[in-house]
Amino acid sequence: MKQKLTSVQEIDGVVQQSHLAFQSYKHVSGKKKAVFLRAIADEIEALGTELISTAMRETNLPEARIVNERGRTTSHCRMFADLVEEGSWVEARVDTAIPNRMPAPKPDLRKMLVPIGPVVVFGAANFPLAYSTAGGDTASALASGCSVIVKAHPAHAETSQLVATAIARAARTTGMPEYVFQHVHGAGFEVGQALVKHPLTKAVGFTGSLSGGKALFDLANQRPEPIPVFAEMSSINPVILLPETLSREAAKTASTLAASITLGVGQFCTNPGLLIALEDDALRIFIGALSMEIQKVLPATMLHQGIAENYAQKLKQALAQKGVIVEGQSSVSGNPAQGMPLVASVSAATFLANPTLAEEVFGPFSLIVKCKDIHELYAVVKNGHGQLTSTLMGDEAEVSKHHALLDLLTEKAGRLIINGVPTGVEVCPSQMHGGPFPATTDSRFTAVGTDSIKRFARPVAYQNFPESLLPAELKTENPLGIWRMVNGEFKK
Amino acid sequence: MKQKLTSVQEIDGVVQQSHLAFQSYKHVSGKKKAVFLRAIADEIEALGTELISTAMRETNLPEARIVNERGRTTSHCRMFADLVEEGSWVEARVDTAIPNRMPAPKPDLRKMLVPIGPVVVFGAANFPLAYSTAGGDTASALASGCSVIVKAHPAHAETSQLVATAIARAARTTGMPEYVFQHVHGAGFEVGQALVKHPLTKAVGFTGSLSGGKALFDLANQRPEPIPVFAEMSSINPVILLPETLSREAAKTASTLAASITLGVGQFCTNPGLLIALEDDALRIFIGALSMEIQKVLPATMLHQGIAENYAQKLKQALAQKGVIVEGQSSVSGNPAQGMPLVASVSAATFLANPTLAEEVFGPFSLIVKCKDIHELYAVVKNGHGQLTSTLMGDEAEVSKHHALLDLLTEKAGRLIINGVPTGVEVCPSQMHGGPFPATTDSRFTAVGTDSIKRFARPVAYQNFPESLLPAELKTENPLGIWRMVNGEFKK
Numbered sequence A, B: 001m002k003q004k005l006t007s008v009q010e011i012d013g014v015v016q017q018s019h020l021a022f023q024s025y026k027h028v029s030g031k032k033k034a035v036f037l038r039a040i041a042d043e044i045e046a047l048g049t050e051l052i053s054t055a056m057r058e059t060n061l062p063e064a065r066i067v068n069e070r071g072r073t074t075s076h077c078r079m080f081a082d083l084v085e086e087g088s089w090v091e092a093r094v095d096t097a098i099p100n101r102m103p104a105p106k107p108d109l110r111k112m113l114v115p116i117g118p119v120v121v122f123g124a125a126n127f128p129l130a131y132s133t134a135g136g137d138t139a140s141a142l143a144s145g146c147s148v149i150v151k152a153h154p155a156h157a158e159t160s161q162l163v164a165t166a167i168a169r170a171a172r173t174t175g176m177p178e179y180v181f182q183h184v185h186g187a188g189f190e191v192g193q194a195l196v197k198h199p200l201t202k203a204v205g206f207t208g209s210l211s212g213g214k215a216l217f218d219l220a221n222q223r224p225e226p227i228p229v230f231a232e233m234s235s236i237n238p239v240i241l242l243p244e245t246l247s248r249e250a251a252k253t254a255s256t257l258a259a260s261i262t263l264g265v266g267q268f269c270t271n272p273g274l275l276i277a278l279e280d281d282a283l284r285i286f287i288g289a290l291s292m293e294i295q296k297v298l299p300a301t302m303l304h305q306g307i308a309e310n311y312a313q314k315l316k317q318a319l320a321q322k323g324v325i326v327e328g329q330s331s332v333s334g335n336p337a338q339g340m341p342l343v344a345s346v347s348a349a350t351f352l353a354n355p356t357l358a359e360e361v362f363g364p365f366s367l368i369v370k371c372k373d374i375h376e377l378y379a380v381v382k383n384g385h386g387q388l389t390s391t392l393m394g395d396e397a398e399v400s401k402h403h404a405l406l407d408l409l410t411e412k413a414g415r416l417i418i419n420g421v422p423t424g425v426e427v428c429p430s431q432m433h434g435g436p437f438p439a440t441t442d443s444r445f446t447a448v449g450t451d452s453i454k455r456f457a458r459p460v461a462y463q464n465f466p467e468s469l470l471p472a473e474l475k476t477e478n479p480l481g482i483w484r485m486v487n488g489e490f491k492k
Helices: A008-023 A028-048 A049-057 A063-086 A136-144 A153-172 A190-198 A211-219 A243-266 A281-296 A304-318 A348-353 A373-383 A394-400 A403-412 A451-456 B008-025 B031-047 B048-059 B065-084 B131-132 B137-146 B155-172 B190-197 B210-221 B243-266 B281-296 B305-321 B346-354 B373-381 B396-400 B404-413 B452-456
Strands: A094-095 A111-117 A119-122 A149-150 A181-184 A205-206 A227-231 A240-242 A272-278 A325-329 A342-347 A365-371 A388-391 A411-420 A456-463 A484-486 A489-492 B094-095 B110-117 B120-123 B148-151 B179-185 B205-207 B229-232 B238-241 B275-276 B325-327 B340-349 B364-370 B389-393 B413-418 B457-463 B485-486 B489-491
Touching: A008 A149, A008 A181, A008 A190, A008 A325, A008 B485, A028 A049, A028 A136, A028 A153, A049 A063, A049 A153, A063 A136, A063 A451, A111 B065, A119 A136, A119 A190, A136 A149, A136 A205, A136 A451, A149 A190, A153 A181, A205 A211, A205 A451, A211 A227, A211 B210, A240 A373, A243 A272, A243 A281, A243 A365, A243 A388, A272 A281, A272 A373, A272 B048, A272 B120, A281 A325, A281 A342, A281 A365, A304 A342, A304 A365, A342 A411, A348 A365, A348 A373, A365 A373, A365 A456, A373 A403, A388 A403, A388 B205, A388 B275, A394 B120, A403 A411, A451 A456, B008 B148, B008 B179, B008 B190, B031 B048, B031 B065, B031 B137, B031 B155, B048 B155, B065 B131, B065 B137, B065 B452, B110 B364, B110 B452, B120 B190, B131 B155, B137 B148, B137 B205, B137 B452, B148 B190, B155 B179, B190 B210, B205 B210, B205 B452, B210 B229, B229 B305, B238 B243, B238 B373, B243 B275, B243 B281, B243 B364, B243 B389, B275 B281, B275 B373, B281 B364, B305 B364, B340 B346, B346 B364, B364 B373, B373 B404, B389 B404, B404 B413, B452 B457
Parallel strands: A094 A484, A119 A149, A119 A205, A149 A181, A205 A227, A240 A272, A240 A388, A272 A365, A342 A365, A388 A411, A411 B457, A456 B413, B094 B485, B120 B148, B120 B205, B148 B179, B205 B229, B238 B275, B238 B389, B275 B364, B340 B364, B389 B413
Antiparallel strands: A094 A111, A111 A456, A325 A342, A484 A489, B094 B110, B110 B457, B325 B340, B485 B489
16 A cells, blocks of 8 residues: 655645634534544544554564554543543633722633644654554544644554544544544655644644654744644653662562563663663672573564664664673574664763763663762762653662652653653553653653643633633533632532 | 842852752742742832832832732732642642553552742833732742742842842741742843753743743753743734624723723733724724823833833834824823823724734834724734734624634634723633733743743652652642542542
């Protein structure tokens, strides 16, 4: 199947249609949007084995993973359906008038979130379903009431096309406006750039590389009217191994981390790319155990040739840095399309002196930073960039002695994990999949979970509106029965 | 009193101190921050008549206005005190573990907002108290737990210094960390630029001109680590006069609008700079009445020489545009430091063809756009930029016929007003003082009201944390008694 490429000349028409669709879609009730979102989930499931086999062929990911990812995708569509059906997500605030207040009367003022406008979504290579065409960006934007244009990822264009067909079918059968969702294929960067630069585009969602995300962020900020770009980009997800716990649990920790480092050929945004520990006997035992675990993992085919080449090149670069020692690697040599599991180590002093070593190596690789003492360990953490996650491996008693470390990590990351692995991103209200730059372009938003809808909504206040002209969410009698802040009090 | 200017070389030390203060201030409880914020209000009041007379002298604003503004400033400090004392603003979400869930266990995950880091605030010339040193930006940033550095506005440097002294005193008496609040004076742009560029600065609040705000926004986005800038900049606050209502209430509407246009010598962000109406008999009567009202208003001294010169220059430019007719002006000629109240008119066709006419003229001026028919009126609205406010003058029956107009206005503005004036910004949970560019740099946030705290906070998720290591806001027993979303349910 060959996809029809959209030309730059066609983009104006696409965005105009999206804007037109937005004019009616923004008025669709939460209940009806819920029907639409659930129909998307149903239609994706109805694609059956064709979707699974297509995604497997295009991404080299195994069946179990794709099936799992499909489940995640349909789940978040249904989660957003529940969210907008319930309706409290609009953060309604009602402050009623006090006409006789002195020195000036208080007006009637009410506020709620409204959809921001047409949203352009760039899906991720590493999640052909869950962070792609019907991924979290699309689902949250549609849930908020925005129209969506997805730029298909060329590495899984057919999978993307199948999902797009499912969404289009769901839109049709549930009576949504035509063009509420559109899907374009583009050969180079030009189509994506044209989408971001179009004056009627109002927000952008992106998951991918630092260079790609930053380029879109800059482009959006250079528009005559800058628009928000939420780009989830680069994270090495440091894991700090606290010494006392490590001395007791070196082997178990090695096994847990080896699995996390090599999961999905290391192709997760939350892959633990940096292990930080004190250089002591426990660490030596741990490194020995981790090396043995890594040796057992076979190289596997990566998502596409570009990612495999990038991994090989970044790995080569990392290993070529002064002071970097290979500690363990798969016992089998792979082919150029495969990612070779590998762990290496370096002294903290060398690591701190060489910024190249803090760059993301996207694949089944992790660098162990060996610290002379706890001060050096703190220095390594302090020196780190923004991250999606940071992990502390240590039991309660030992972590309790390192409040300052927890503090430092909190400043650098969106999600903190104690005694766990960063891979595995639960989709729920408490999820924060985001973090300070370069993890994302705005640390105040999450890409996963119910709150991700806030990226694509903005507040509007209504002053002195007659009841008949207020949105249902703000009418005095609260016909939707949503949670609201009324004269300072939270109530239903 | 001559202020000590801070040099660019000193800025590194200032931001380092702010960062250090943040390390302890971020852990100060909501209850203690409330004591601090209330002490700020008390200390500002304790400045007594010295503050009032200094502000009057520096800004040329009358006593009643300054007293009013002081009340607004102390009120918002106390409002944020109440907000953080109560504590629910952190948007706590708790999702408890399901260890036996298939196919994978659900981890314990909890999330809340934490302060973003040191915030740099640039106060507004037009509000020496309420949007300046202890203005909404400073109060909301301190409430969230951020340290703050205020760059004093040179037009009211002494007022700013007095308020800074009050804040410093409040910090000292309530045991806050040294340098939680700092205040610098700078001669040129360099000091402000150095503050925004410093790697430890994590967010910026600005109120002022489009050129100033956009320059800071660009600077912040060009940093190696971009940071959020909330700049409130430029708005002409269109008022649409619906024909039927206008035909009945031309004189009353003229009187109401004349007062709003000239309030505070037109020096409000929400000043109605554009009146849009159908060209009919009602409009002719209205223009006659408005002209008479404007004639009665005396020119008054503007905030400072620069603003007066800017107004004179922009007014001259507007009046020099082809097709612009002066409809009324103050009967008294002012001096060069004063702002001359003036209203002019232009045809919609001319207005649409000349973008200069849509630029903000900061002062007591409003341009009446005369539309041939309702389609042209819609075209004028559709052509408009982002605004802080948009107003519809019309009764319920007539506004009900213009849902499409309300819709259009919603896309362009942060606050919609029916039958009122945009001046007067209530400080309350339902306020939205913001809007699409160029009104602000991010339409998803407000500069006024309790929700303005969200500009300076970001979510952090805590996975698999033992109870003892969780922040109080997220502990299972909810010791702070705040509203939280627990396993999908809102509860206290």
